[in-house]
Amino acid sequence: xxxxxxxxxxxxxxxxxxxxxxxxxxxxxxxxxxxxxxxxxxxxxxxxxxxxxxxxxxxxxxxxxxxxxxxxxxxxxxxxxxxxxxxxxxxxxxxxxxxxxxxxxxxxxxxxxx
Amino acid sequence: xxxxxxxxxxxxxxxxxxxxxxxxxxxxxxxxxxxxxxxxxxxxxxxxxxxxxxxxxxxxxxxxxxxxxxxxxxxxxxxxxxxxxxxxxxxxxxxxxxxxxxxxxxxxxxxxxxxxxx
Numbered sequence: 270x271x272x273x274x275x276x277x278x279x280x281x282x283x284x285x286x287x288x289x290x291x292x293x294x295x296x297x298x299x300x301x302x303x304x305x306x307x308x309x310x311x312x313x314x315x316x317x318x319x320x321x322x323x324x325x326x327x328x329x330x331x332x333x334x335x336x337x338x339x340x341x342x343x344x345x346x347x348x349x350x351x352x353x354x355x356x357x358x359x360x361x362x363x364x365x366x367x368x369x370x371x372x373x374x375x376x377x378x379x380x381x382x383x
Numbered sequence: 384x385x386x387x388x389x390x391x392x393x394x395x396x397x398x399x400x401x402x403x404x405x406x407x408x409x410x411x412x413x414x415x416x417x418x419x420x421x422x423x424x425x426x427x428x429x430x431x432x433x434x435x436x437x438x439x440x441x442x443x444x445x446x447x448x449x450x451x452x453x454x455x456x457x458x459x460x461x462x463x464x465x466x467x468x469x470x471x472x473x474x475x476x477x478x479x480x481x482x483x484x485x486x487x488x489x490x491x492x493x494x495x496x497x498x499x500x501x
Contacts (some may be wrong), residue, residue, distance in 0.1 A: 272427075302488060311387075311474050311491030314429075325485065358426065367487045370416065374428035 271295070274360050281381045282351045289294030290346045290378045301344050302372060303336055303358040312347035312360050318344060319367055350383045385410045385477050389492035396465045397500050403450075404460045404495045405476030414480040417451065417458045422472040431473070434458065436480070448470070462497075470499045 274293040278364040282288050294301050299320050304312035305328075314328040320341035329336070333352075348355055358379050362372035385407045395481050408417070419431040433495055434442045442449050446466075448460045470501035472494045479486040 295391070300487070304489075309493075310447050310488070311389075311493050315486035315488070317488060327485070328488070353397075361426065362428075368482075370433055372489065374420075375428045376425065 273361055273363050273373050275359075275378050276359055276379060278325045278376060279379050279381075281383060284353060284382055285350050287347065288351055288380060290348075290359050290360030290380070292344045292346070292363075292375060294342065294344070294361070297342070298363035298365055298373070300364045300367050300369065300372075301324075301338060302362040302364075303344070303346050304362065305330075306358040306360055306377070308357070314326040315346070315359075317367075348380075351380075353382050356380055356382045385415075385479070385490050385493040386414075387477050387490055389475055389495050391495045392493070393496045393498070395498040396424045396462070396469075398465055398466055398467060401461060401463045402465055402497065404473050404475075404497065406460070406461075406492055408456050408458065408475070408477050410456070410477065410479075412479055412481065413488055416478045416480060417449075418476040418478070419449070420468075420474045420476055420491075421461045422474060422494070424471070428474070432460070455475070461483050467499050467501065470497055472496050482497050 277307040295381045302317040303315040306312040333349045335347045358377040360377045361375045392411040413435045422428045422433045432444045446463045476489040
């Protein structure tokens, strides 16, 4: 079966623009996580969903970041008024459930803000 | 809050030799999970091995094994018979075993870049 997919793979935005990053989890996976990976760093947690419910958004760095998963499947991470410090790889991961051991990661979206 | 530290930014190993990557962590919890993830240059992160804190026996997956020292809060990864395909970034990660907010996400170290020399 297909793994986690993310689109676009690369995104260049001018400072101040809004961007939307998409994640398609593995079919049947109810839990979905977003991580931000700055250059040369490990991924850092942003938010997670159980089905359509966003249960934890404590990692979102500012109110410019917004995530949704309206039908409990595809998720979108939106960043408003992008800043240079938002440049990073955004990783999406899914799992069967919150208690599942393994999170399956997508290839990420590399966002560059100029 | 939990922290994960990987003190080796880069490591190298000769093909067919053995290498050990280090990881230490800090937590006040007694039950948790530890993971090693591999991130090749294509960026897709894949799970290499996991360890449940309540298990005393060290986990093994083919050429990959861990040395889990709970009291020392140490979790190293040993790669035996290294292959060219093992070259990647390796991340150590922690996850709480408790339920509730803050328990389900992974906390990662900064990673170790492993090079394999032919």
